[in-house]
Amino acid sequence: MNQIVPTVTEALENSDSLTATLALGAFLDDLSNWYVRRSRRRFWKSEHDTDKNDAYATLYHVLVKFVRLLAPFTPFVTEAIYQNLVRSVYPGADESVHHTAWPQYDGSVVDPALLEQMELARQVASLGLAARNSAGLKVRQPLSRGLAYAGGRRSLEAEFVEIITDELNVKTFEFVEQANQLVRYQVLPDNKLLGPRFGAQFPRLRTALAAADPATVAANVQAGLPVALELDGQPVDLKPQELLVQTHPVEGLAVAADKTATVAVDANVTPELRLEGLAREIVRRVQDFRKQSGLDIADRIHLYLAVSAGLEPVLEAHGAYIMSETLALELQQVTPPEGLPTTSATFDGEEMTIGLRKAGD
Numbered sequence: 178m179n180q181i182v183p184t185v186t187e188a189l190e191n192s193d194s195l196t197a198t199l200a201l202g203a204f205l206d207d208l209s210n211w212y213v214r215r216s217r218r219r220f221w222k223s224e225h226d227t228d229k230n231d232a233y234a235t236l237y238h239v240l241v242k243f244v245r246l247l248a249p250f251t252p253f254v255t256e257a258i259y260q261n262l263v264r265s266v267y268p269g270a271d272e273s274v275h276h277t278a279w280p281q282y283d284g285s286v287v288d289p290a291l292l293e294q295m296e297l298a299r300q301v302a303s304l305g306l307a308a309r310n311s312a313g314l315k316v317r318q319p320l321s322r323g324l325a326y327a328g329g330r331r332s333l334e335a336e337f338v339e340i341i342t343d344e345l346n347v348k349t350f351e352f353v354e355q356a357n358q359l360v361r362y363q364v365l366p367d368n369k370l371l372g373p374r375f376g377a378q379f380p381r382l383r384t385a386l387a388a389a390d391p392a393t394v395a396a397n398v399q400a401g402l403p404v405a406l407e408l409d410g411q412p413v414d415l416k417p418q419e420l421l422v423q424t425h426p427v428e429g430l431a432v433a434a435d436k437t438a439t440v441a442v443d444a445n446v447t448p449e450l451r452l453e454g455l456a457r458e459i460v461r462r463v464q465d466f467r468k469q470s471g472l473d474i475a476d477r478i479h480l481y482l483a484v485s486a487g488l489e490p491v492l493e494a495h496g497a498y499i500m501s502e503t504l505a506l507e508l509q510q511v512t513p514p515e516g517l518p519t520t521s522a523t524f525d526g527e528e529m530t531i532g533l534r535k536a537g538d
Contacts, residue, residue, distance in 0.1 A: 304440035312431035318454035362391035456495035
């Protein structure tokens with residue numbers, strides 16, 4: 178929040194509404210798709226402990242401050258939000274959002290090291306999800322490990338490692354020392370650029386390039402640095418745009434990369450991991466049916482599941498998890514009793530019929 182206050186303030190002072198709204202839009206995306214999404218369990222849990230109260234208090238503080246920043250751009254919507262968030266709770270507060278003081282930057286609460294760690298964690302998570310997607314691995318399917326190479330950045334605090342393992346749905350995560358532990362590099366000359374430049378020497382240039390360390394060449398290209406070779410006893414420099422770098426994942430890994438990091442996930446799905454993935458799929462189907470049935474997110478249920486043979490081991494191994502995630506007081510592996518709302522689902526070649534009853538009905 179404090180990062181965008183000076184950006185928006187300076188932009189408005191310079192009549193630059195575009196810069197201001199871009200900063201506000203990016204922050205809103207971070208707030209909703211990162212903080213709120215990742216805090217859902219804190220909001221939803223039944224006990225009102227310190228952690229839940231802190232999650233709500235943080236969100237409330239940020240929303241009120243954000244509405245004040247947003248007020249010049251959307252005056253009517255922000256006024257309605259302010260009346261709901263502030264005036265309904267604190268009648269003595271300023272009568273209108275447009276009467277409040279402009280938010281001020283508070284450098285005392287900014288932790289650069291924390292921001293850097295979070296930025297790296299989010300970068301790793303984003304690339305890891307891209308790697309999963311490239312291999313057709315659903316996020317609901319747990320995997321054994323995640324790996325990353327990020328140059329000199331090789332450590333994260335435990336809380337950020339936990340975020341990555343949760344986002345990527347992997348059991349463990351670690352940094353590796355070299356990018357070639359995750360990918361193989363193949364470096365080729367751009368024939369259209371280097372052929373005319375070197376003429377009859379071009380075949381020997383190809384040979385010299387093939388003899389160079391592909392990881393070193395790739396690192397230079399990614400950094401925008403020239404690549405030094407020796408051709409016929411003379412040094413030559415190749416520009417990054419004159420080379421084509423192809424990456425191939427190490428066997429068994431799915432990989433995605435940008436200019437500063439390479440992230441991989443182990444693409445091998447063991448039988449145990451498959452069962453866990455199916456359990457998550459069952460949870461998703463039950464949660465969808467809860468919504469269709471008009472249940473509140475906090476309502477407890479009695480759950481009935483009639484499943485095909487391939488799902489029976491899932492219920493045996495992960496029944497407690499399914500109950501916890503769906504707020505089920507009991508889980509019976511039977512055909513749902515007559516009169517209950519039911520729905521059927523087919524996935525991964527298996528079939529399931531879901532029935533549920535709100536606790537207390």
